[in-house]
Amino acid sequence: MTDNVLTHEVNLTDVAAQKVKSLLEQEGRDDLRLRIAVAPGGCSGLRYELYFDDRLLEGDAVRDFDGVEVVVDQMSVPYLAGATIDFADTISKQGFTIDNPNAKGSCACGDSFN
Template sequence: MTTPTQAESTEATAPTTVVLTDVAAQKVKALIEQEGRDDLRLRVAVQPGGCSGLRYQLFFDERSLDGDVVSGFDGVEVVVDRMSAPYLSGATIDFADRIDAQGFTIDNPNAQGSCACGDSFH
């Protein structure tokens, strides 16, 4: 007999934070190696701003903040602060190196829309 709590627990297996693709993890690892430090992690945050209301921030950080959600991907740690985590739940970070696009991209199922430049979302 299945109880409602069992059904809810299977739904909780969805990603609770960001996912870093293998390509993005390798790029982050290479960038950290260029910095010559082994204490850096990729911090992903959501901040107010941009033409759609919220914008992503990706940067290297050695700090640990209260409530941080930390995930590991191929030797790279990704950190999301507790305020940004709900906005980034299930988002996928990839790295594009094509003629039409270069840099980190974020595919976020929580974004209801984005601006024309793709730099911010709501």
């Protein structure tokens, strides 16, 4: 990465960072970053995309969390400012969760927001 890489205000909890590291170790890859983006779709208008990516695109904002790079594209940065990515592993819920203070509401299934 270059010195002029933008940063973002998305946070990754320690639990989520450890889960990402574990998934990357299972994949045997050390060249992937966790990318979070906002895209049109879902019942409420916008949905989250969370996936591993080996690319770093122009305008991407990056933060490192103990060796886990989280990347947000330039268009998604304002929608995700202050959001926290966590990982839940309970009987009722398992997977990554996103607590976003910018979301005014979400659909009943939790897959999209506005």
